[in-house]
Amino acid sequence: MTVRVRFAPSPTGHLHVGGARTAIFNWLFARHHKGAFVIRVEDTDRARSTIESEAMVLDDLRWLGLHWEEGPDRGGPHAPYRQSERVDVYAGAARELIARDVAYRCYCTEEELEGKRKQAEAESRPPHYDLKCWHARGAGGDTRAPYAVRFHVPEDGDVTIHDLIRGEVTWRKESLGDFIVVRSDGLPTYNFSVVVDDHAMEISHVIRAEEHLTNTHRQVLIYRAMNWPIPQFAHVSLILGQDRTKLSKRHGATSVSQYAEEGFLPEAMVNYLALLGWSSPDGTEVFSRQEAVARFSLDRVNPAPAVFDRQKLDWLNGQYIHGMPAAELGPLVAPFFDAPWLEAGIDLVKTSVTRLTQFADALAFVREYTPPEIDRALAEALRAEFTAHGAPTDETAYKAMVERLKSTTGLKGKALFMPLRLAVSGTEHGPELVRLIPMLQHASGVDATVLSPLQRVERCIR
Numbered sequence: 001m002t003v004r005v006r007f008a009p010s011p012t013g014h015l016h017v018g019g020a021r022t023a024i025f026n027w028l029f030a031r032h033h034k035g036a037f038v039i040r041v042e043d044t045d046r047a048r049s050t051i052e053s054e055a056m057v058l059d060d061l062r063w064l065g066l067h068w069e070e071g072p073d074r075g076g077p078h079a080p081y082r083q084s085e086r087v088d089v090y091a092g093a094a095r096e097l098i099a100r101d102v103a104y105r106c107y108c109t110e111e112e113l114e115g116k117r118k119q120a121e122a123e124s125r126p127p128h129y130d131l132k133c134w135h136a137r138g139a140g141g142d143t144r145a146p147y148a149v150r151f152h153v154p155e156d157g158d159v160t161i162h163d164l165i166r167g168e169v170t171w172r173k174e175s176l177g178d179f180i181v182v183r184s185d186g187l188p189t190y191n192f193s194v195v196v197d198d199h200a201m202e203i204s205h206v207i208r209a210e211e212h213l214t215n216t217h218r219q220v221l222i223y224r225a226m227n228w229p230i231p232q233f234a235h236v237s238l239i240l241g242q243d244r245t246k247l248s249k250r251h252g253a254t255s256v257s258q259y260a261e262e263g264f265l266p267e268a269m270v271n272y273l274a275l276l277g278w279s280s281p282d283g284t285e286v287f288s289r290q291e292a293v294a295r296f297s298l299d300r301v302n303p304a305p306a307v308f309d310r311q312k313l314d315w316l317n318g319q320y321i322h323g324m325p326a327a328e329l330g331p332l333v334a335p336f337f338d339a340p341w342l343e344a345g346i347d348l349v350k351t352s353v354t355r356l357t358q359f360a361d362a363l364a365f366v367r368e369y370t371p372p373e374i375d376r377a378l379a380e381a382l383r384a385e386f387t388a389h390g391a392p393t394d395e396t397a398y399k400a401m402v403e404r405l406k407s408t409t410g411l412k413g414k415a416l417f418m419p420l421r422l423a424v425s426g427t428e429h430g431p432e433l434v435r436l437i438p439m440l441q442h443a444s445g446v447d448a449t450v451l452s453p454l455q456r457v458e459r460c461i462r
């Protein structure tokens with residue numbers, strides 16, 4: 001069987017981390033099985049969907065480095081991939097349901113339905129539709145009056161699925177009333193369009209959020225009524241905040257683009273989101289996307305809710321930053337902080353940061369120097385050293401400098417290194433001197449706003 005999966009965002013804002021995780025699972029599954037990953041935009045909620053949001057969601061998916069074979073931006077054999085452009089397809093499928101006598105035109109008005117619901121409530125009955133138009137069907141209702149198309153729940157309407165994450169799930173027919181598939185404005189309901197499209201697009205596995213689990217009952221009934229093959233389902237658990245309530249804005253950033261702005265790397269984000277519910281068979285937590293593709297399977301996806309752990313994401317992002325060459329990090333850091341000596345600077349401080357945005361602070365000392373109080377005799381010895389030999393530009397020169405300073409000052413250990421560090425960086429903490437001093441010497445040569453080690457020492461004397 002060819003694996004075909006889809007991610008079906010409703011374009012009503014930025015891509016949420018929950019949506020991103022669903023997209024990543026779909027993408028991993030498709031790549032693992034050498035199948036197709038399809039993007040379908042579910043934009044039939046006209047009041048809430050915007051084309052701007054669609055563009056943002058697709059940009060967020062691209063930022064994550066996910067690639068899709070078919071979608072609204074690139075077309076494909078089952079185009080169009082926007083539900084708002086497929087209304088005729090749904091209308092055709094609805095006519096087919098009516099022809100098969102499993103759906104019918106319902107002329108009941110909203111007021112009428114509301115009255116029936118209230119009465120059912122008063123009599124403690126389930127608020128199911130009373131079947132008035134089902135019984136009147138065939139009597140040739142006025143097709144010019146506004147009507148909705150309603151699906152009739154059949155006698156054999158119990159449904160059991162074998163969810164690939166949650167196992168067997170069963171629903172009883174009694175839990176459903178006849179439900180609308182096309183509204184009186186001609187637009188399909190979610191449960192209908194999703195089935196028509198998943199069938200038309202030959203989707204083999206529906207991997208989506210747990211909140212859609214209960215919808216599966218209605219959807220399977222539509223597949224059966226149409227005599228269409230039923231895809232496999234896999235419902236991915238909720239994502240919770242640290243307080244174990246559903247992840248929301250109260251817990252901090254929830255959209256993928258916010259994480260991009262905060263300096264997270266797409267590689268770390270994909271790695272972290274993959275870990276929200278899935279675990280690698282060998283237990284490793286840091287893996288490349290190729291490794292995740294090779295190891296991914298739905299039977300290792302946990303049905304229990306996953307807790308979003310911002311500290312772990314920070315840690316993971318740090319792992320990626322620390323392991324990346326400065327030449328690769330340079331272009332990623334540049335939007336947040338730029339300098340002609342950026343790569344050398346990144347190399348110097350990358351193990352002390354966990355996010356791209358932190359390089360600005362970590363490297364501030366290169367341009368902002370306030371002379372500290374240090375012993376005058378020592379400062380003069382440093383000036384003499386840098387004047388005579390130049391500030392060291394590599395490790396060998398640094399070691400030679402240290403040897404000379406030991407003999408000219410009679411100091412060693414902390415008594416020598418602390419004032420030396422203070423004199424050149426202005427602060428007590430920072431990267432190793434053996435790398436710091438050559439870097440400052442280099443930066444001062446390419447950036448007029450950076451003081452050289454000699455200029456710094458001179459400021460300590462004045």
Ligand code: GLU
Binds near residue numbers: 007209
């Ligand atoms: N458009 C739905 C959502 O954003 C997805 C539905 C589905 O995957 O079946 O929640």
